[in-house]
Amino acid sequence: MYPQNRRSTMIGPLSPTIFTISSDLGPLEIELRGDVVYRLSFSTTKNRSPRTVSLAPLQQKIVDLLQQYAAGEPVDLASIAIDLTGFTPFATRVYQQCRKIPLGTTLSYGQLAARAGSPAAARAVGGAMARNRIPLLIPCHRVVASTGKLHGFSAPQGLKLKDRLLRLEHATFT
Secondary structure, three states: OOOEEEEEOOOOOOOEEEEEEOOOOOOEEEEEEOOEEEEEEEOOOOOOOOOEOOOOHHHHHHHHHHHHHHOOOOOOHHHOOEOOOOOOHHHHHHHHHHOOOOOOOOEEHHHHHHHOOOOOOHHHHHHHHHOOOOEOOEOHHHEEOOOOOOOOOOOOOHHHHHHHHHHHOOOOOO
16 A cells, blocks of 8 residues: 655655555554654544655655554564654653563563663653654553553553554563
């Protein structure tokens, strides 16, 4: 299936390309800067005028991996390059560590804070997760409360979607 173009500007090599793809998780809006993902979101609106977008091979590979993941295939999304510009050094460390959480596993906010070098910053990790503009690629759905329960998820459908993503990955949690 071809991506649907929302808006695309081809001024230079790092000009954003923004489009929506269909997936088993619903529409996903992707903003690429070259072959790097700057933003990924669960789209709540459908594009009224779909147009075919021509993607470079690496960009198409990103789309293919996301669609495979959404279909429940065990793919490594950590191989997709992301752009962390604009985030604080703390958030950048948190996101880098979050990307290391393996498929099918979870960490608590406190455990992720410790891995990011700030063991007393569990609440700040929660704030960083809420500002994550690249869900799935920064798998914030794999971060749970210290009790193992699901807590916080700012994407559409909230905890229901977080639960769905973890079940898609066959994660174990209480």
